[in-house]
Amino acid sequence: EADIYQTPRYLVIGTGKKITLECSQTMGHDKMYWYQQDPGMELHLIHYSYGVNSTEKGDLSSESTVSRIRTEHFPLTLESARPSHTSQYLCASSDSTSPGDEQFFGPGTRLTVL
Amino acid sequence: AQRVTQPEKLLSVFKGAPVELKCNYSYSGSPELFWYVQYSRQRLQLLLRHISRESIKGFTADLNKGETSFHLKKPFAQEEDSAMYYCAGVGSGKFYFGSGTKLNVKP
Numbered sequence: 719e720a721d722i723y724q725t726p727r728y729l730v731i732g733t734g735k736k737i738t739l740e741c742s743q744t745m746g747h748d749k750m751y752w753y754q755q756d757p758g759m760e761l762h763l764i765h766y767s768y769g770v771n772s773t774e775k776g777d778l779s780s781e782s783t784v785s786r787i788r789t790e791h792f793p794l795t796l797e798s799a800r801p802s803h804t805s806q807y808l809c810a811s812s813d814s815t816s817p818g819d820e821q822f823f824g825p826g827t828r829l830t831v832l
Numbered sequence: 833a834q835r836v837t838q839p840e841k842l843l844s845v846f847k848g849a850p851v852e853l854k855c856n857y858s859y860s861g862s863p864e865l866f867w868y869v870q871y872s873r874q875r876l877q878l879l880l881r882h883i884s885r886e887s888i889k890g891f892t893a894d895l896n897k898g899e900t901s902f903h904l905k906k907p908f909a910q911e912e913d914s915a916m917y918y919c920a921g922v923g924s925g926k927f928y929f930g931s932g933t934k935l936n937v938k939p
Contacts, residue, residue, distance in 0.1 A: 751927070753929075758841065758931070758932070759931055759932075760929050760930060760931040760932070761876075761918065761929040762929075763926055763927060763928075766926070776926065777926065777928075808876065810876075819864075819922060820866075820878045820881070821878070821927060822877075823875045823876040823877065824875065825875055826875075
């Protein structure tokens with residue numbers, strides 16, 4: 719079934735740890751995105767990709783990095799987690815050939831850094 | 833800067849009452865605007881987009897360039913409409929989301 723997956727759904731980790739948030743989609747979409755969302759606040763675009771080997775930073779400065787080696791996979795990595803990274807991270811994808819560029823969202827990863 | 837503003841964090845109405853969720857934008861050129869919705873324990877999903885001029889689940893949204901607004905309206909709210917609603921716009925290939933409005937429809 720075509721879908722977009724995020725793992726883990728919840729992560730509690732100590733300061734200084736390296737973490738990778740996984741995002742995979744089986745929708746055949748070329749574009750993928752990472753958003754950061756604090757409760758009751760806007761979604762902020764932190765990274766996006768228009769295809770394999772294409773990655774760009776979004777408008778919200780982030781210490782995270784991403785890679786796009788395969789079309790369906792767009793992991794986000796934090797080399798050294800800090801409490802300020804505590805947030806919800808949403809992955810999304812879209813098909814650049816479809817009108818309106820509708821984004822499809824994953825279930826999110828809620829990260830807590832102690 | 834291109835952005836989307838939702839002035840209300842919470843909107844409570846009774847079932848059957850009209851509802852209007854406000855969204856204002858500041859974009860140059862012709863904006864592409866959307867409404868996304870997130871029901872409890874579900875993912876964020878597209879509700880409607882202005883280019884389609886469609887009505888989804890009884891909701892409509894009209895782009896008003898004079899007022900730079902894209903308010904979401906429904907004449908008779910239902911309890912199942914209770915959710916978080918996000919206005920979003922596209923500029924320079926990037927999506928910009930508003931801070932969201934929580935709609936609570938009371939029985």
